Amino acid sequence: MEAIRLGDTIDDHCSRCRLLTDHSVVALMGEEVKKVRCRTCNDEHNFRHGKGGQKKKPKLSAYEQVLASVMASMPGAAAANAADDAPTPRPAPRTRTRYTLPRRNRPLPRR
Numbered sequence: 001m002e003a004i005r006l007g008d009t010i011d012d013h014c015s016r017c018r019l020l021t022d023h024s025v026v027a028l029m030g031e032e033v034k035k036v037r038c039r040t041c042n043d044e045h046n047f048r049h050g051k052g053g054q055k056k057k058p059k060l061s062a063y064e065q066v067l068a069s070v071m072a073s074m075p076g077a078a079a080a081n082a083a084d085d086a087p088t089p090r091p092a093p094r095t096r097t098r099y100t101l102p103r104r105n106r107p108l109p110r111r
C-alpha cells in the first residue's frame with residue numbers, strides 16, 4: 001500500500017452525510033491517517049477507517065461478498081495464482097457454417 005500524504009483523497013464514513021464519502025486527509029500520525037475532512041460537507045473528524053457508527057457494521061459490497069465466497073471455496077490463494085499460469089482452455093472449434101445467401105434472385109438458367 002502506498003503511503004498516504006496530507007491532502008490525499010481517502011474514503012471514510014462521514015457522520016454528517018451518513019455515507020462513505022470522499023475525504024481529504026488533514027492530519028497524519030506517522031503513516032496512520034488521523035483526521036479527515038469530508039469533501040461533501042467539509043466536516044472534519046477523526047478517520048474512522050471507513051467504519052460508521054459503533055452500531056453499524058459496514059456492509060460489504062456485492063462484489064466483495066462474491067469475492068469472499070469465491071476465495072472461501074478455493075483451497076488457497078496459491079491455487080488462484082496457479083490458475084492464472086495455467087494455459088487458457090481452447091475455445092471450442094468454430095463450426096464452419098458459411099452463410100449463403102438464398103439464391104432467390106438468381107436469374108433462371110436459359111435453356
Ligand SMILES: [Zn+2]
Binds near residue numbers: 018038040
Ligand atoms: Zn460529509
